[in-house]
Amino acid sequence: xxxxxxxxxxxxxxxxxxxxxxxxxxxxxxxxxxxxxxxxxxxxxxxxxxxxxxxxxxxxxxxxxxxxxxxxxxxxxxxxxxxxxxxxxxxxxxxxxxxxxxxxxxxxxxxxxxxxxxxxxxxxxxxxxxxxxxxxxxxxxxxxxxxxxxxxxxxxxxxxxxxxxxxxxxxxxxxxxxxxxxxxxxxxxxxxxxxxxxxxxxxxxxxxxxxxxxxxxxxxxxxxxxxxxxxxxxxxxxxxxxxxxxxxxxxxxxxxxxxx
Amino acid sequence: xxxxxxxxxxxxxxxxxxxxxxxxxxxxxxxxxxxxxxxxxxxxxxxxxxxxxxxxxxxxxxxxxxxxxxxxxxxxxxxxxxxxxxxxxxxxxxxxxxxxxxxxxxxxxxxxxxxxxxxxxxxxxxxxxxxxxxxxxxxxxxxxxxxxxxxxxxxxxxxxxxxxxxxxxxxxxxxxxxxxxxxxxxxxxxxxxxxxxxxxxxxxxxxxxxxxxxxxxxxxxxxxxxxxxxxxxxxxxxxxxxxxxxxxxxxxxxxxxxxxxxxxxxxxxxxxxxxxxxxxxxxxxxxxxxxxxxxxxxxxxxxxxxxxxxxxxxxxxxxxxxxxxxx
Ligand SMILES: Cc1cc2nc3c(=O)[nH]c(=O)nc-3n(C[C@H](O)[C@H](O)[C@H](O)COP(=O)(O)OP(=O)(O)OC[C@H]3O[C@@H](n4cnc5c(N)ncnc54)[C@H](O)[C@@H]3O)c2cc1C
Ligand SMILES: Nc1ncnc2c1ncn2[C@@H]1O[C@H](COP(=O)(O)O)[C@@H](O)[C@H]1O
Numbered sequence: 001x002x003x004x005x006x007x008x009x010x011x012x013x014x015x016x017x018x019x020x021x022x023x024x025x026x027x028x029x030x031x032x033x034x035x036x037x038x039x040x041x042x043x044x045x046x047x048x049x050x051x052x053x054x055x056x057x058x059x060x061x062x063x064x065x066x067x068x069x070x071x072x073x074x075x076x077x078x079x080x081x082x083x084x085x086x087x088x089x090x091x092x093x094x095x096x097x098x099x100x101x102x103x104x105x106x107x108x109x110x111x112x113x114x115x116x117x118x119x120x121x122x123x124x125x126x127x128x129x130x131x132x133x134x135x136x137x138x139x140x141x142x143x144x145x146x147x148x149x150x151x152x153x154x155x156x157x158x159x160x161x162x163x164x165x166x167x168x169x170x171x172x173x174x175x176x177x178x179x180x181x182x183x184x185x186x187x188x189x190x191x192x193x194x195x196x197x198x199x200x201x202x203x204x205x206x207x208x209x210x211x212x213x214x215x216x217x218x219x220x221x222x223x224x225x226x227x228x229x230x231x232x233x234x235x236x237x238x239x240x241x242x243x244x245x246x247x248x249x250x251x252x253x254x255x256x257x258x259x260x
Numbered sequence: 261x262x263x264x265x266x267x268x269x270x271x272x273x274x275x276x277x278x279x280x281x282x283x284x285x286x287x288x289x290x291x292x293x294x295x296x297x298x299x300x301x302x303x304x305x306x307x308x309x310x311x312x313x314x315x316x317x318x319x320x321x322x323x324x325x326x327x328x329x330x331x332x333x334x335x336x337x338x339x340x341x342x343x344x345x346x347x348x349x350x351x352x353x354x355x356x357x358x359x360x361x362x363x364x365x366x367x368x369x370x371x372x373x374x375x376x377x378x379x380x381x382x383x384x385x386x387x388x389x390x391x392x393x394x395x396x397x398x399x400x401x402x403x404x405x406x407x408x409x410x411x412x413x414x415x416x417x418x419x420x421x422x423x424x425x426x427x428x429x430x431x432x433x434x435x436x437x438x439x440x441x442x443x444x445x446x447x448x449x450x451x452x453x454x455x456x457x458x459x460x461x462x463x464x465x466x467x468x469x470x471x472x473x474x475x476x477x478x479x480x481x482x483x484x485x486x487x488x489x490x491x492x493x494x495x496x497x498x499x500x501x502x503x504x505x506x507x508x509x510x511x512x513x514x515x516x517x518x519x520x521x522x523x524x525x526x527x528x529x530x531x532x533x534x535x536x537x538x539x540x541x542x543x544x545x546x547x548x549x550x551x552x553x554x555x556x557x558x559x560x561x562x563x564x565x566x567x568x569x570x571x572x573x574x575x576x577x578x579x580x581x582x583x584x585x586x587x
Contacts, residue, residue: 013516013536017397026398037517093393093400094372095363123516124394127375129363132331136367141447142331144360161511162356164461165454171447181517182510220372224388224401237565239554245566246576249548250584252564257546259525260584
């Protein structure tokens with residue numbers, strides 16, 4: 001199978017976010033960057049499919065050169081190849097630009113792909129947009145928020161999470177899948193993998209060499225401001241014998257919060 | 261005109277869609293604009309809630325193959341409707357379906373989409389969207405430069421209008437039979453697989469009773485389930501530590517790699533309040549936490565923090581709740 005996985009470089013989820021003085025983004029200095037958490041499930045799923053069915057896994061990131069680090073990590077996990085679409089634009093919280101870059105790349109360089117794998121949502125933009133947009137731009141089916149995937153020949157069955165249930169979805173290849181936690185347990189890099197990854201070349205393609213039409217690239221959102229959320233005023237803390245604590249909780253819910 | 265996509269589940273209109281309609285019609289009024297709803301498929305039992313929540317008319321897209329959701333086909337029929345009626349904005353509830361469909365439509369229209377909006381502001385006649393980013397660690401206010409504006413609205417954030425059905429004049433229903441001229445490949449839903457017990461999903465619950473590593477074992481989640489049976493529209497949540505220990509399914513996980521929730525009440529038992537957990541629940545309207553460690557970070561966001569052993573507090577709490585709810 002010809003498998004493509006898309007990974008984004010994002011701030012470590014542990015990190016404390018600071019807003020840049022211009023209110024247009026975050027201060028990146030001092031932050032640790034990682035592969036967006038859901039994307040690791042996508043990488044793992046692609047590796048398992050290749051192990052079961054043969055083929056090749058290529059990992060792609062759209063972003064700055066610093067993202068080579070996460071691509072190298074994917075190679076160390078076992079991906080065959082990696083590729084960076086170099087885009088120096090700051091985080092724009094827009095899905096369409098990245099989706100157009102991915103769709104152009106796939107059309108130009110990977111016309112015979114079988115499956116495109118994504119995370120269900122990237123940390124930061126928290127958009128959950130790019131996978132469905134890519135599917136639309138390529139005119140192929142999509143299944144998002146997938147927790148179980150079965151591929152047989154040219155057909156797939158995916159279970160996707162909805163409110164309180166799973167949808168069983170059938171589709172044919174090529175297709176777009178986005179991964180939800182629960183799909184698998186991502187593996188760690190091995191020492192051998194890390195050594196092998198060091199030797200691999202990662203091609204870099206500037207975003208403006210992909211022939212993307214201008215109307216995709218022009219910004220479609222204007223950031224008015226990025227700010228910290230209002231801090232909640234500190235609540236009350238009580239330490240009472242269990243019966244009294246229980247009474248106090250119920251009294252609070254009734255009289256103060258007016259919930260019951 | 262603004263258009264609101266209305267989602268149904270088993271023939272019934274989803275509450276999150278009604279919230280979306282209610283909020284957008286409140287905002288549209290400020291601009292002297294009308295809000296219309298769009299429903300897709302043949303089986304809608306009762307459209308009254310749409311008039312109640314502010315729709316003046318409803319476009320009803322009928323046609324073969326429209327009964328079961330498919331992102332490819334739904335995006336196509338909405339696209340065709342939008343070409344015909346040219347709305348200024350199109351809104352969706354930020355549900356599993358809304359967040360699957362809206363980006364596909366945005367790409368078809370070549371426009372930007374605001375995901376998971378939690379506030380709509382009208383400022384000098386223009387529309388501003390506010391949404392959490394970085395898992396709620398920051399708030400983004402933005403303006404769109406492409407039209408129609410597209411946005412998904414986070415469930416459980418916006419209040420419904422409380423108007424009695426009798427006081428509402430029904431709006432206009434405009435039926436449209438859309439011939440399916442989409443012949444691309446589609447992903448087809450063939451079955452809905454319910455979880456055991458078919459509990460309410462955390463994203464839809466008004467009250468979430470959540471357990472963490474402090475619950476100690478899978479069977480102890482029954483304590484939370486017992487509380488849940490007392491409280492209407494409540495669901496069970498969990499921290500990642502509890503999920504990773506195999507005590508409860510990951511669909512219950514709240515947080516960064518779990519679900520983002522904003523119930524009226526979040527009750528946390530034995531959850532420390534890691535930054536990733538807070539990312540998913542700090543938007544809850546009221547937070548009550550029980551933890552034996554007085555230094556637990558969850559107390560920083562709790563409206564009421566109870567220092568104590570959850571195993572000692574839950575039994576009397578159950579009794580007190582039973583009494584209070586019986587009254
Ligand atoms: C990339 C990434 C993503 C993550 N995503 C998520 C996520 O989506 N959701 C999430 O929850 N976590 C997430 N985590 C994990 C997170 O960092 C924490 O490890 C996790 O939230 C801890 O869960 P916990 O509070 O249940 O356990 P702990 O931190 O171990 O806390 C247990 C608490 O229970 C209390 N306790 C113990 N016994 C009792 C008792 N008898 N009575 C009362 N209190 C008691 C203790 O005092 C303690 O505060 C993520 C981590 C990473 C790195
Ligand atoms: N800059 C990017 N480079 C590569 N893949 C991306 C990028 N942005 C988003 N994606 C992919 O699209 C998924 C959803 O992202 P988003 O729409 O931003 O929430 C991510 O989990 C990635 O798989």
